[in-house]
Amino acid sequence: MDIAWSAEEVAFQGEVRAFLGDKLTDDLRASGAHMTSVYADPGHARAWQAILHEKGWVAPAWPVEHGGTGWSLAQRYIWQRERIAAGAPPVSPMGVQMCGPAIIGHGSDEQKAFFLPRMLSGEHFWCQGYSETGSGSDLASLQCRAEEDGDDLIVTGQKLWSTHAHAANWGFFLVRTATLDRPQKGITFLLIDMTSPGVTVVPTVSPAGENIQNEIFLDAVRVPKANVVGAIGDGWTVAKYLLEFERGGAAYAPGLQIDLDEIKQFASEVRGDEGGRLIDDAAFADAIAQARIDVMALEIFEFRAMSDAGAGRYPHAIPSLMKIRGTELQQRITELRLLAAGRYGMAYQPQAGVSAGPVHFPHGEDAFVGPREAAIAPMRYVSERAASIYAGTNEIQRNIIAKIMGL
Amino acid sequence: MDFIFTDDQRQLRDALRGYLARNNGFSVRTATARSASGWSDSLWRGLAGDLGILGLLAPEAARGIGGNATDMMVVMEELGANLLVEPYLETAVIGASAFGAAHAAELAGIATGDLRIAFAWAEAGTRFDRLPRDTIALRTTVGWRLDGGKIVVTAAPMATHFLVTARIGDEPALFLVEAGATGISQHAFPTIDGRRAADVTLDAVAVPDGALVARGGEAIERLCDIATAMLGAEALGVMRVMLDDTIAFTKERRQFGQAIASFQVLQHRMVDMYMQLELATSAVYRAVLSLDAEPVERARAVSAMKVMVAAACRFIGQNAIQLHGGMGMTDEVAVTHYFRRATVIESEFGSADWHRRRFAALSRAA
Incomplete structure (x- = not known):
């Protein structure tokens, strides 16, 4: 055991910092640092992806032959930390982190040759079609139908919570091609051109007033069978593979550490309840300390998971534990931001930050009152409530761990 | 000791609830909030004329009703349940409590709806x-x-x-x-x-x-304590709707072949929400009934209340969203609007931390 980074890893960190310092424009940096949610706006995300594409750093987790970087898990961790610290916007996860691995693991050679390069270049911007009105936590009960018709599938149904579907030109969907004895059977993983006739995207407005999620209606959409990933009826296997692909690579602590650094900085610039700086208030300092202690423990947990994965071991409870703890701490940190914002945290001023989609509630134009951090704080607090709901609610994640524990 | 509402108070509650349901339902209220002015003149006139509650605290000599703090608590809870956006607290509570006999004209203006105060x-x-x-x-x-x-x-x-x-x-x-x-x-x-x-x-x-x-500082502290206590009463209405909506939603929403309200982990969450609301309600009663007490007792009761109400707003609000699942992250469902109001109430007139410190300081001095 060794808690320190190796000399090679420290050198890699220097290389990453030099790259970020060289390539991140002020505009891109602001788009990452001032996000009002966990999502970057598609325009900036694509602009940054083009720069990463030139460098070959779009998809660190992919195998080298498909355009990956060949980095170790530790290097990927360092990359993530430095990227967030520098304020670079995240690349949209729907393509590179979600659909990409599905194609790499289960796609045909033709699919790999066509989709993967366009995913890396950003020519294809992806969205996801999984959840339905009646199928959230119970995803396998999904009802969106796909009927075979010669070389095509005809898809009819509805999907919900599709991030950036309004900006996407491709989507990966789970559709039902058969009704069998178990709901997990008869599901097919399908790639759909979002410009196909019969596809309608309707905006969903969040409680923060932003249109990031969407509802997708599919009305007899004709999709070539060549767009099925894996076999027809074997979509559940593909979906599960996708979820497992990034094991050992995902990490919450780097972003959380930087969040806490930002809050500490902000709290040293605003007045507290005791007449001095907020950071010197005992109650606030205790709250920050507790959050830091929780993040430090999570960080070592993530290092252990990374180290285990590198050695070929990966206990199944780990992703659920990381999801629960990571999102709980993300939410806690938005509470601390809101607390630091004080009275200015009541104001609705999305214009002070960078929204990931059109804003639907009335709000001011460019000018805003109070510190920018305070204006962004309530947006993040409200948006972040989604974290314990999406990608399997934290209640479902606890069910998964309970099962693994043999309870 | 008596914690029972009078017949008049029950009638006031029913009349107000019915009036708001007819005239300021969720879609009307949301449209008002997003209109250019952000408030409804006709609803304001209705609160003054049809219901007469703008002058609830104003004396009868100033065209008011001469009601007491408990009457006002009843009103504020209903306004909270309706998510009223008009400046009732600022005008009918803070304004009416600030003005004395020297400002009879202003008190009358409050009662008639001609004044709107910030x-x-x-x-x-x-x-x-x-x-x-x-x-x-x-x-x-x-x-x-x-x-x-x-x-x-x-x-x-x-x-x-x-x-x-x-x-x-x-x-x-x-x-x-x-x-x-x-x-x-x-x-x-x-x-x-x-x-x-x-x-x-x-x-x-x-x-x-x-x-x-x-x-004098005491005059302003008293005014803020009255405002904070009535904000707490409003919070009870906000939280009651969030709890009721969550119970209704989880009974209706089915996953894995059963209503999600049948899952024990969600039942216990809703029980905790209910307990928080009951304890917050108790703290609000103490605060409202202490508004005429000597300053330290009044201030301690109000600060104790705000600490409880802030915690309850957060717990009930966050869990109402959580138990609505994805629907809890849309503007379509009412509960997300109540959640945002509850979030503002948490820090309005002082955060839980601020009131805990105030309570501790007053307790040391007492």
Whole structure:
């Protein structure tokens, strides 16, 4: 055991910092640092992806032959930390982190040759079609139908919570091609051109007033069978593979550490309840300390998971534990931001930050009152409530761990 | 000891609930909140004329009803359940409590709906402290001159008058200022709960002698305690709807072949929400019934209440969203609007941390 980074890893960190310092424009940096949610706006995300594409750093987790970087898990961790610290916007996860691995693991050679390069270049911007009105936590009960018709599938149904579907030109969907004895059977993983006739995207407005999620209606959409990933009826296997692909690579602590650094900085610039700086208030300092202690423990947990994965071991409870703890701490940190914002945290001023989609509630134009951090704080607090709901609610994640524990 | 509402209070509650359901249902209220002005003149006139509740605290001599704090608690809880965006708290609670016999005309104006008041107390440099620091009142030959700035003044863009806290030397005081007075400028914005507010600057604003409404820190502390207690009553209505909606949703929503309300982990969550609401309700009763007590007892009861209510708003609000699942992250369902109001209430008139410190300081001194 060794808690320190190796000399090679420290050198890699220097290389990453030099790259970020060289390539991140002020505009891109602001788009990452001032996000009002966990999502970057598609325009900036694509602009940054083009720069990463030139460098070959779009998809660190992919195998080298498909355009990956060949980095170790530790290097990927360092990359993530430095990227967030520098304020670079995240690349949209729907393509590179979600659909990409599905194609790499289960796609045909033709699919790999066509989709993967366009995913890396950003020519294809992806969205996801999984959840339905009646199928959230119970995803396998999904009802969106796909009927075979010669070389095509005809898809009819509805999907919900599709991030950036309004900006996407491709989507990966789970559709039902058969009704069998178990709901997990008869599901097919399908790639759909979002410009196909019969596809309608309707905006969903969040409680923060932003249109990031969407509802997708599919009305007899004709999709070539060549767009099925894996076999027809074997979509559940593909979906599960996708979820497992990034094991050992995902990490919450780097972003959380930087969040806490930002809050500490902000709290040293605003007045507290005791007449001095907020950071010197005992109650606030205790709250920050507790959050830091929780993040430090999570960080070592993530290092252990990374180290285990590198050695070929990966206990199944780990992703659920990381999801629960990571999102709980993300939410806690938005509470601390809101607390630091004080009275200015009541104001609705999305214009002070960078929204990931059109804003639907009335709000001011460019000018805003109070510190920018305070204006962004309530947006993040409200948006972040989604974290314990999406990608399997934290209640479902606890069910998964309970099962693994043999309870 | 008696914690039973009177027949009159029950009738008041029923009448108000029915009126708001007919005239300010969720879609009407949301449209009002997103309109250019952000408030409804016709609803305001209805509160004054049809219901007469704008003058609830004003004496009968000033065209009011002469009601007491418990009556007002009943009203505020219903307004919370309806998510009313109009400046009722600022006008009918804070305004009516600030004015004495010397301001009978203003009290009558409140009762008739002609006055809409915004309470300008918070400053950039005072965080949650209630007493003014950087807003100064200077004596002139004809009255007073006010200079300073106030932040996030709720209802300022729709107000006819401001109640402004300012220092006369070292003595805190409260002034009545017309919203359109020369020297007042506003930077208006919406708040996250769909209301309107503004940062307000006062630059050599001249007001007459009669504009001085109250002097001394205790007068302002008392006024803020009344406002905070009634905000707590409003919070009870907000939380009650969130709990009721969550129970209804989880009974209806089916996953894995059964209503999700049948899952024990969700049942226990809703039980905890219910317990928080009951304890917050109890804290609000103590605060409201202590408003006429001597200052330390009043202040302790109000601060204790705000700590409880803030925690309950957070727990009930966050879990109402969580148990609505994805639907809890849309603007479509009412519960997300209540969640945002609850979030504002958490820190309005002081965060839980601020009130816990105040409670501790008062307890040490007592």
